[in-house]
Amino acid sequence: MRRLAVLLGLTLAGCVPPPPDLAPLVDIGARTCPDIPSTDAAAAAFIEPDGKLHFADVDGGSPCLKTPEGLSLYTAFRFAPGGAPAAVGVASVPQGRTLLAPRVYVLDDAGRVVREISADSFLYRGGMLATLLRLRPDDTAIVVASFPPAIGQGVNRIQSLAQATTVNTGRGVLVWTSGTEAALHHTLAHNGRVRIELYKLPP
Amino acid sequence: MVCRLKGLTTLGLLLLLGACAVPVIPYDRGATPVKTLAVLTPGWPTAGPTAYLATSPAQSFGLVGALVGAAIQANLDSKFRDSIGGQNFDGQEVFRSRMLAALKARGYEVVEASARTDRTDFVADGYGNLAADAKPDAYLDCIVGRFGYVAAGVTDKAPYRPFLGLRCRMTQAGGTTVLMRDAIIYNPQVTAAGFVGISPDPAYVFVNSDLLFADPEKAVKGMQDAIDKVTDALGTLLK
Numbered sequence: 001m002r003r004l005a006v007l008l009g010l011t012l013a014g015c016v017p018p019p020p021d022l023a024p025l026v027d028i029g030a031r032t033c034p035d036i037p038s039t040d041a042a043a044a045a046f047i048e049p050d051g052k053l054h055f056a057d058v059d060g061g062s063p064c065l066k067t068p069e070g071l072s073l074y075t076a077f078r079f080a081p082g083g084a085p086a087a088v089g090v091a092s093v094p095q096g097r098t099l100l101a102p103r104v105y106v107l108d109d110a111g112r113v114v115r116e117i118s119a120d121s122f123l124y125r126g127g128m129l130a131t132l133l134r135l136r137p138d139d140t141a142i143v144v145a146s147f148p149p150a151i152g153q154g155v156n157r158i159q160s161l162a163q164a165t166t167v168n169t170g171r172g173v174l175v176w177t178s179g180t181e182a183a184l185h186h187t188l189a190h191n192g193r194v195r196i197e198l199y200k201l202p203p
Numbered sequence: 204m205v206c207r208l209k210g211l212t213t214l215g216l217l218l219l220l221g222a223c224a225v226p227v228i229p230y231d232r233g234a235t236p237v238k239t240l241a242v243l244t245p246g247w248p249t250a251g252p253t254a255y256l257a258t259s260p261a262q263s264f265g266l267v268g269a270l271v272g273a274a275i276q277a278n279l280d281s282k283f284r285d286s287i288g289g290q291n292f293d294g295q296e297v298f299r300s301r302m303l304a305a306l307k308a309r310g311y312e313v314v315e316a317s318a319r320t321d322r323t324d325f326v327a328d329g330y331g332n333l334a335a336d337a338k339p340d341a342y343l344d345c346i347v348g349r350f351g352y353v354a355a356g357v358t359d360k361a362p363y364r365p366f367l368g369l370r371c372r373m374t375q376a377g378g379t380t381v382l383m384r385d386a387i388i389y390n391p392q393v394t395a396a397g398f399v400g401i402s403p404d405p406a407y408v409f410v411n412s413d414l415l416f417a418d419p420e421k422a423v424k425g426m427q428d429a430i431d432k433v434t435d436a437l438g439t440l441l442k
Contacts, residue, residue: 087229091396115233123436126396132229157402160355160364162257162392177258179355179392181362201228202381 021096024189044076070148100192230383241339252351254283
C-alpha cells in the first residue's frame with residue numbers, strides 16, 4: 001500500500017516539471033520543399049519494437065515537405081520490416097502553448113507512401129494528441145508531419161486531476177488526497193515535440 | 204501504448220480501467236476488413252449513474268475514513284439518482300443506440316448480439332454461442348465502467364462534470380484474434396496514455412453537488428454529451 005501511495009503521489013501530484021514554453025511556428029515562409037519525405041539514415045532515427053519511448057523535436061530547421069494542403073515540416077523514424085506483429089504509437093506532446101498539428105505517412109522500403117493517417121485520426125491520450133497504428137509487413141518508416149489546414153487553430157481543454165500527497169510522519173505514511181482541475185490552451189503549429197513508441201502485439 | 208497505472212486501480216481512482224495493464228491494440232481496417240459487426244449488449248453499471256467524489260479528506264483516515272467516505276458516496280449517488288429520476292433518461296439505452304449509430308456511420312453492417320449487461324469484464328468464453336441476426340465477421344464487446352458525474356475533490360476548484368469510462372475489445376469471429384482493444388474516458392481524473400481522454404464540455408459544470416442535484420435537466424444533457432463524444436471516439440478508433 002505504501003508503495004502504491006508513493007507511486008500515486010509521484011504520478012498525480014505533478015512532480016514532473018512542465019515542459020518549457022515554445023512559441024508556435026505558424027508560418028514556414030518561402031521554402032523549396034520536395035513532395036516526397038526523406039527517410040534515409042541521416043534523416044530518420046532507427047527504432048526497435050521494444051516499447052521504449054523516443055522523442056524528436058520538429059522546428060524551423062526540420063526538413064520540409066510539399067503536400068496538397070501546403071508546406072509541412074516533419075520528422076521520420078525507420079524500423080525493420082516484417083517480424084512479429086507490432087504497433088506504433090505516435091503522439092504530439094504539448095510544449096507550453098504549442099502543439100504540433102500531426103498527421104502520419106507510412107512508407108515502404110522504396111520510400112513510397114503506402115498509407116496516410118489523417119489528422120482526424122488523432123485523439124488525446126495522456127494530454128497528448130496521439131494515434132496508434134498496427135504495422136504491416138512491408139512498412140519500414142513513419143513520417144510525422146505537420147498538417148497545414150490545422151495550423152494556427154486554438155485548442156481548449158479541461159484536465160481534472162485527482163492527487164495524492166504522501167507525508168512520512170516517522171511512524172508511518174499519511175496519504176492526503178485532493179483534486180483540482182486546469183484549463184489548458186494550445187495553438188496547433190508546424191513545430192513541437194513528437195513521441196513515438198514501437199511495441200509488439202500479441203500474436 | 205502500454206498503460207502503466209495498474210496499481211492505481213486499487214485506490215479506487217481508476218476502477219473503470221481494471222484491465223488497462225494490457226497494451227492497446229489498434230485496429231487496421233485496411234488489413235483486416237470487417238463488414239458485418241456483431242455488437243454485444245454493452246456492459247453497464249448495475250447501480251446506475253453516480254455523482255462520484257474522486258478524492259475526499261475522509262480517504263486520509265484509514266479504515267474509519269474509508270467507511271465514512273463510502274457512506275458519503277452512497278448518499279451522493281442516492282441523491283443524484285433521485286434528482287434525475289423525473290427526466291425519463293435511460294442512459295443505458297441512449298448509449299446502446301448511440302453506439303450502434305456511430306458504428307453504422309463508419310460503414311459497418313451492425314447486428315446486435317445479446318449479452319449480460321451486468322458483466323464487468325469482457326466475455327471470457329468466446330462469442331460463438333451468442334445469438335446474432337447474421338453471421339458476423341467480428342464481435343465488439345464494450346463495457347461502461349462508471350457513468351454520471353465526477354468531481355476531482357471537494358473544493359470549488361474541482362467542480363462536478365460529466366464522466367463516462369468505456370472499454371472495448373473487437374475479436375475476429377471464429378477465433379480468438381483480437382482486432383482492437385482500447386479504452387475511452389470522458390473527463391478522466393488522471394493523465395495516462397493507455398486510454399483516450401476526452402475533455403469535458405465546459406457548459407456542463409456544477410460547482411458542488413447541491414447545484415448538480417438542483418438542475419437535473421442540465422445534468423442529463425451533460426451525460427448525453429458524454430455518451431455522444433465517447434461513441435464518436437469509438438467510431439474514430441474503428442474507422
